Amino acid sequence: MDRTEVVIVGSGFGALATAKKLAKAGTPFVLISETTEHLFQPLLYQVATGVLSAGEIAPSVRSILAKYPNADVRLGRVVDVRPDDQELDYLAGGVRHTIAYRSLVAATGARQSYFGRDEFAKVTYALKTVDDAERLRSQIVRCFEEAHTTADPERRKNLLSFIVIGAGATGVELAGQIKELAGRYFEQSIRGITAADVTVTLVEGAGVALPAYGGKLSEYTKVSLEKSGVEVVLNTLVTDIDEHGATFKAHGSEAGERRTAETIIWSAGVQANDFASVLAERTGCETDRAGRLLVNQDLTVGGRADIFAIGDMTSLNNLPGQSPVAMQGGRHVARTILGKTPRGTAFKFRDKGSMAIINRFRAVTKVKKIELTGALAWVLWLVVHMMYLVGFRNRYIAVMSWFGSFLGHRRPHFYYAQKAGATETALPESVETEPIKTELIKTEVQAEKRVPVSVS
Ligand SMILES: Cc1cc2nc3c(=O)[nH]c(=O)nc-3n(C[C@H](O)[C@H](O)[C@H](O)COP(=O)(O)OP(=O)(O)OC[C@H]3O[C@@H](n4cnc5c(N)ncnc54)[C@H](O)[C@@H]3O)c2cc1C
Secondary structure (H helix, E strand, C coil): CEECCEEEECCCHHHHHHHHHHHHHCCCEEEEECCCECCCHHHHHHHHCCCCCHHHHCCEHHHHCCCCCCEEEEECEEEEEEHHHCEEEEEECCEEEEEECCEEEECCCEEECCCCCCCHHHHCECCCCHHHHHHHHHHHHHHHHHHHHCCCHHHHHHHCEEEEECCCHHHHHHHHHHHHHHHHHHHHHCCCCCHHHCEEEEECCCCCCCCCCCHHHHHHHHHHHHHHCCEEECCEEEEEEECCEEEEEECCCCCCEEEECCEEEECCCEEECHHHHHHHHHHCCCECCCCCECCCCCCECCCCCCEEECHHHECCCCCCCCHHHHHHHHHHHHHHHCCCCCCCCCCCCCCCCEEEEEECCEEEEEECCEEEEEHHHHHHHHHHHHHHCCCHHHHHHHHHHHHHHHHCCCCCCCCCCCCCCHHHHCCCCCCCCCCCCCCCCCCCCCCCCCCCCCCC
């Protein structure tokens, strides 16, 4: 039986914080994650909008932990756990493996929640993973490229319309960035498209933007977005979505309003990833409506003293789903496992403040009772996020890219990796083409004569 002292599941903020502490203490552990990169989610919107490349915000956990001989990183998806036997099952390379542990730390995060309307996932864009960000980036470029060449004014309007659902931090930064892209990048690089041609609508069920902040900061966010040209629609739910638009329904109104757009981005809610429900079932731990584990005060799960859960997959004392909560939780658990903190000690979160970016030169920051807005908050946001980015090289590249994008007009990672449709490249009539042969096409490939290459 494969066995280790500690198994950590995940490679996000919570898992990496736990791993680093255990690694430095020399405790043997195995970290199993279905992605072996450490994804810095707060900068995903910059990948989606061409400021940074995916590699710059998602370094490999394997290389971060490479210098510790007690760390073993495995690419796998954890599927089951048997708490009484202290065994965990994971799939790797299509094979089911079992590993025994003394302590288990689960940090499997959260994914988008569509509030029971899972069909929305097929017709909307999300921003949770590297794939999501790259898919959204391709879509944005495709829309601008096609709007540039289409002769149909209605289609052009739809291609240049974007709807963002949910005015939390992700929705606000995306709405702000797309409008900024229109004016500061596409207007400069595509003849005939101006920022005024591009419609960005941010729709939110609550009565304010950035509901987690409230008061002056929420009002500042709304006004800043509107000044930049984003339409902010509050107190409104989206009741239907298809490939070409969405239906908005304002609170208290009977009728829905149809809005058309080629790109609809969903950032309205989260729910715990699947492993949370497995843990809940196996340990008897309760969950909230979003499937998050209602962990004990010391971050243990159910009645188990040897199983911990941290970060976005948990719910404790109304702590926000933010990276500092996951990181501090990870360190608390590591200290408990190492015996530096007595077993049963309650996790105390130190709130160092929160911040959200709106667009260039505008952000909001709240540190205890101090509230900042504008350029100062924006610079603070960049500095804090740069500090938490893993790796000197990534930090250096991020700063260079920010200079290019925010002071200049560059978007170094905007590309549309797709050929124009083959049907559009018809040959001119004068070119004679060979008649289509009706006989069977030979399928055998003639063996190429290859000259062996020797490497000295
Ligand atoms: C677009 C966006 C912007 C954000 N901006 C901010 C911000 O500005 N400030 C802030 O504080 N927070 C921000 N957050 C929230 C922050 O990123 C999360 O709170 C944080 O990532 C939670 O860390 P975690 O370790 O719990 O989970 P994650 O970081 O989500 O990590 C989960 C890990 O578990 C792995 N995993 C999942 N299921 C399995 C399985 N069955 N088996 C193996 N591995 C599995 C995943 O591959 C992943 O590595 C943002 C989030 C998003 C999506």
